[in-house]
Amino acid sequence: MLEFLNPPFMQRALIAAVLVGITAPAIGIYLVQRRQALMGDGIGHVAMTGVGLGFLLSTNPVWMATLVAVAGSVVMELIRWYGRTRGDIALAMLFYGGMAGGVMLINLSDTGSNANLTSFLFGSLSTVSEEDVTAIVVLAAFVVLVTVGLRRQLFAVSQDEEFARVTGLPVRVLNLLVAVTAAVTVTVAMRVVGLLLVSALMVVPVAAAQQISKSFKVTFVLAVVIGTAVTLAGTVTSYYQDVPPGATIVLLAIGAFVVLTALATPLARRRARGSMREAERCTLEVPAARRAKDDVQV
Amino acid sequence: MPESSTPEPVISMRGATATLGARPVLRGVDLTVHRGEVVALLGANGSGKSTAVRSVIGQVPLTGGTVELFGTPLRRFRQWARVGYVPQRTTAAGGVPATIREVVSSGRLSRTKLGLPGRADREAVDRAIELVGLTDRAKDSVNALSGGQHQRVLIARALASEPEVLIMDEPMAGVDLASQEILATTLREQVAGGATVLLVLHELGALEPLIDRAIVLRDGCVMHDGPPPEAMGQHALPGHDHVHPHAASEPVRTGLLS
Ligand SMILES: Nc1ncnc2c1ncn2[C@@H]1O[C@H](COP(=O)(O)OP(=O)(O)OP(=O)(O)O)[C@@H](O)[C@H]1O
Ligand SMILES: [Mg+2]
Numbered sequence: 001m002l003e004f005l006n007p008p009f010m011q012r013a014l015i016a017a018v019l020v021g022i023t024a025p026a027i028g029i030y031l032v033q034r035r036q037a038l039m040g041d042g043i044g045h046v047a048m049t050g051v052g053l054g055f056l057l058s059t060n061p062v063w064m065a066t067l068v069a070v071a072g073s074v075v076m077e078l079i080r081w082y083g084r085t086r087g088d089i090a091l092a093m094l095f096y097g098g099m100a101g102g103v104m105l106i107n108l109s110d111t112g113s114n115a116n117l118t119s120f121l122f123g124s125l126s127t128v129s130e131e132d133v134t135a136i137v138v139l140a141a142f143v144v145l146v147t148v149g150l151r152r153q154l155f156a157v158s159q160d161e162e163f164a165r166v167t168g169l170p171v172r173v174l175n176l177l178v179a180v181t182a183a184v185t186v187t188v189a190m191r192v193v194g195l196l197l198v199s200a201l202m203v204v205p206v207a208a209a210q211q212i213s214k215s216f217k218v219t220f221v222l223a224v225v226i227g228t229a230v231t232l233a234g235t236v237t238s239y240y241q242d243v244p245p246g247a248t249i250v251l252l253a254i255g256a257f258v259v260l261t262a263l264a265t266p267l268a269r270r271r272a273r274g275s276m277r278e279a280e281r282c283t284l285e286v287p288a289a290r291r292a293k294d295d296v297q298v
Numbered sequence: 299m300p301e302s303s304t305p306e307p308v309i310s311m312r313g314a315t316a317t318l319g320a321r322p323v324l325r326g327v328d329l330t331v332h333r334g335e336v337v338a339l340l341g342a343n344g345s346g347k348s349t350a351v352r353s354v355i356g357q358v359p360l361t362g363g364t365v366e367l368f369g370t371p372l373r374r375f376r377q378w379a380r381v382g383y384v385p386q387r388t389t390a391a392g393g394v395p396a397t398i399r400e401v402v403s404s405g406r407l408s409r410t411k412l413g414l415p416g417r418a419d420r421e422a423v424d425r426a427i428e429l430v431g432l433t434d435r436a437k438d439s440v441n442a443l444s445g446g447q448h449q450r451v452l453i454a455r456a457l458a459s460e461p462e463v464l465i466m467d468e469p470m471a472g473v474d475l476a477s478q479e480i481l482a483t484t485l486r487e488q489v490a491g492g493a494t495v496l497l498v499l500h501e502l503g504a505l506e507p508l509i510d511r512a513i514v515l516r517d518g519c520v521m522h523d524g525p526p527p528e529a530m531g532q533h534a535l536p537g538h539d540h541v542h543p544h545a546a547s548e549p550v551r552t553g554l555l556s
Contacts, residue, residue, distance in 0.1 A: 168378030
């Protein structure tokens with residue numbers, strides 16, 4: 001029945017999938033809150049150079065990608081601080097330079113091939129190694145620690161940066177931490193969803209969750225639940241159907257978004273009816289309305 | 299006079315100059331607020347009120363002059379829990395839903411910092427929400443509030459840290475008279491409890507009886523510093539007859555969007 005649990009590569013892939021499902025929305029919610037939803041995408045591009053370096057130096061690409069992605073995210077944060085005016089041009093250089101550099105490096109290395117490249121861009125189940133799982137577990141633990149442990153502080157900074165500065169929070173450090181954590185999440189997710197679709201898993205579950213929630217807390221929990229559900233479902237589907245896991249997962253997440261959006265309106269209406277218990281129509285008697293009695297039979 | 303009762307002023311700004319985008323916005327502003335005083339900062343749109351207030355809390359770099367909070371130069375000031383700040387309202391809510399309670403709680407971070415909130419902290423948050431009359435809506439999303447209600451949330455957020463000085467940028471903008479009365483009462487209680495207040499206003503409105511002193515800005519200079527102007531129609535303010543060509547076209551930047 002649960003035959004997909006038998007092959008060791010699937011066990012590894014499922015562990016990675018669950019961790020991706022938890023971490024990507026967990027950091028993604030702060031990116032969405034500060035309207036930097038596409039930041040993950042940029043970091044994904046930059047991480048490609050790390051993957052290329054990993055192949056060229058014959059070290060584990062996950063660690064190398066983490067290193068380069070973190071460096072890239074720090075640079076992005078610095079550009080945000082100092083380079084207000086030309087910022088987006090500088091970011092474009094960083095993103096596309098990172099992607100091009102990665103493709104070039106993989107081609108230069110002996111071990112890297114186009115198949116390898118594709119597996120990093122779009123994710124693949126069979127290539128998640130023991131070593132990768134170890135790296136993913138360690139990195140995911142860091143992401144959970146930051147996103148859950150510092151949720152109040154990160155919420156404040158993402159909601160209203162100026163106010164957060166006036167409360168005396170170390171806003172720059174926290175911003176940097178968000179950027180670095182997003183970079184780490186990209187490399188956690190890279191093996192399963194692929195670098196090009198990482199950002200989708202940071203954003204879509206959050207967007208889906210906020211259709212039916214009123215609070216940050218519920219949005220957070222719901223987004224993680226949705227994220228985990230779609231990564232697991234997508235991984236299992238791609239085992240049986242031989243479809244790419246990354247694309248399956250992202251399509252499932254978008255499906256969840258559509259379903260929740262469709263549910264949102266009736267749900268909100270029912271909730272309003274349940275909680276308010278107020279008459280749906282005005283009950284106050286307006287003097288002017290009374291006078292109309294002469295003309296109209298009420 | 300409050301001056302004689304305390305040695306150092308709560309807010310002391312001397313000869314402040316500030317430039318925004320190559321425009322001199324403050325041109326030598328002196329602004330002093332003593333303990334227990336309620337000072338209104340008045341002036342036409344674009345006269346530099348928000349800039350003055352934001353440089354008091356270190357959010358606009360000064361090109362000249364000094365600022366001291368509680369006698370400590372701003373650069374070395376760290377006791378932010380003593381300061382409650384209400385920014386000029388913007389339409390910007392975050393990209394994710396958040397309840398009133400969640401937003402107000404972030405005002406308490408100046409006390410809890412990186413630690414966990416305790417019972418006293420949660421009670422302070424509840425009290426702040428109660429003070430602005432939003433207790434029954436505490437679990438509602440701030441996105442579902444009207445402009446005036448949103449303003450009250452921002453005030454509650456500033457009150458959550460139980461600050462000694464409240465610095466408020468147009469707290470009454472878009473707030474109806476009934477709510478202004480609630481806020482005036484709230485403010486009166488804060489002042490009775492020893493709080494100091496600096497607020498930017500366009501009309502004294504319901505707050506008029508509370509105001510000890512008014513400072514009027516015009517084009518980045520102090521025009522008046524003394525008792526609040528008598529006839530409190532907007533038109534009584536100096537600078538109101540003055541046309542600011544830039545006032546309407548420049549969006550107010552509070553940092554919420556950047
Ligand atoms: N970020 C900015 N860059 C350039 N100029 C700015 C910036 N922010 C404000 N200004 C200018 O500085 C001047 C003072 O602005 P400020 O926001 O302090 O005015 P204000 O008195 O608060 O006006 P209002 O009553 O409209 O709130 C205005 O002329 C405005 O155009
Ligand atoms: Mg202003």
